[in-house]
Amino acid sequence: MTENSQNPDLPARILIVEDDAGMRTLLQRALQGDGFRVRSVASGDEMWEALSVAPVDLIILDVMLPGTNGVELCRSLRSGQGMSHPGEAPLRQTPVIMVSARGEERDRVQGLEIGxxxxxxxxxxxxxxxxxxxxxxRRGNQPVPVASLQRRETIRFAGWTLDLRRRELTDPTxxxxxxxxxxxxxxxxxxxxxxxxxxxxxLLELSRTRLGDVSDRSIDVLVSxxxxxxxxxxxxxxxxVRGLGYIFVPEVERL
Structure with a gap:
């Protein structure tokens, strides 16, 4: 049974696929500010990897992406590429909103015709x-956040608890x-x-709107x-991880 089926009050899970870092950050913050649970990636390869890790209820897909573009990715989704998670609808049924600088009628029609x-x-x-x-x-009967409804989303790791809605971190004691x-x-x-x-x-990209002077050193300081x-x-x-970045070691439990 999935997280949403266990608790239908949880807001929908959205995956943003957008190669422009600034746009990706703006979209993520706007959606999170409206109560959605959001992940973001920069390419088609990262999209497939993210979908293999956890299911989503909606994909926001940029058309002009490096490598495989959004049109081909949408075609692949609709053709049934990729595995669905137990208890979840097949990936080909996942709603997709395409975004593009190309706004002419033929471009919009093409996007809608491919699914x-x-x-x-x-x-x-x-x-x-x-x-x-x-x-x-709403068309897919997926949960939509209601501002007046107080919900909590809690993450636990190594005895610690993070309440995402309250932005509260609690230690094991x-x-x-x-x-x-x-x-x-x-x-x-x-x-x-x-x-x-x-x-x-x-990590630089994820922290860009919080830090004025972003650099490898500023990320290292923030991690410290x-x-x-x-x-x-x-x-x-x-x-x-020397030469690569960081890894968060403990298992994570979402409630």
């Missing part, structure tokens, strides 16, 4: 995108640990990619700050 559920031309407002996301999810916004975002990035090496470039908050076992939780 996209909606096609949004750039530039677009956050308000328009959120409205389209909600409309597509039950004591709340104060963390900054940048530290919270960094920890969330690790929790979204447990037991996998995350490059410094990827987070390790201090995690106490004496921090080095065992977040390990440095």
């Amino acid at each position: 996209a559920d909606d096609y949004v031309a750039k530039p677009f407002s956050q308000r328009e995108l959120l409205a389209r996301v909600r409309a597509v999810l 039950g004591v709340a640990v104060d963390i900054s916004g940048a530290e919270h975002d960094l920890l969330t990035s690790f929790l979204d990619n447990p037991q996998r090496v995350i490059s410094r470039d990827r 700050r987070l390790r201090r908050k995690l106490g004496r076992d921090a080095d065992a939780l977040i390990r440095t």
